[in-house]
Amino acid sequence: MQANKIIVQTEDFDVAAEYAAIANDNSDGAVVTFVGKVRDFNDGAEVTDLTLEHYPGMTENVLQQIAVEARERWPLNCVTIIHRVGTMHLGEQIVFIGVTSAHRKAAFAACEFLIDFLKTKAPFWKLEASPDGRHWVDARDSDEQAAKAWNNGDK
Amino acid sequence: MINVLFFAQVRELLGTASVQVDSAELTTAAELRALLASQNDKWAQVLDSDKLLVAINQTMSQWHATIKDGDEVAFFPPVTGG
DSSP states (O other), rough: OOOOOEEEEEOOOHHHHHHHHOOOOOOEEEEEEEEEESSSTHHHEEEEEEEEEEETTTHEEEEHHHHHHHHHOOOOOEEEEEEEEEEEETEEEEEEEEEEEESHHHHHHHHHHHHHHHHHHHHHHEEEETTTTTHHHHHHHHHHHHHHHHHTTTO | OOEEEEEEEHHHHTTEEEEEEEEOOOOHHHHHHHHHHHHHHHHHHHHTTOOOOEEEEEEEEETTTTTEEEEEEEEOOOOHHH
């Protein structure tokens, strides 16, 4: 089992390089990756760019805890979480999650678990810019429900 | 002293990222919140939000959690990363 790779950075990340870094163990039959991007709308409003703020120190600790929790639930080999902060423009990458496992079910489930928990537990906040000005993104009940479903046994 | 940090719209609305508070008469996060909210109407409005969250020494905490001298206490809104 490899150590978790947890990084919070302003720079963009290279998906091919991150994939290559976790996909080199032949005991893993499954590699699942997720990339979150800046999209051009939110709640029906046009978005021009996005600024992410975080709580340095606490963020990295929470991401480590989430990765540890995922390992307690599924037999995983590599776990990579890279989350950007600062200002990102339309189409840019925000977050990368990469998970490897012997079998696909564990890798798929762990990847979804990691993004569901990251969205509700890690101290990141989004500030959206649109032609009408800037506003902080509200937390979604649906994200909270998705995270709770893992603990209720609904997923 | 307690080092108090504010993030996201809480930081923006208060106009400051951090304050130092004398911890002599404070025992819980809720008391710290009430003390800061009593400063003026603006702080009361921001800190009385029922969605406000608190972390003590970088761990998400409850309002009745104990605080002590030297702690880092952060107030922030629900998180929206990913």
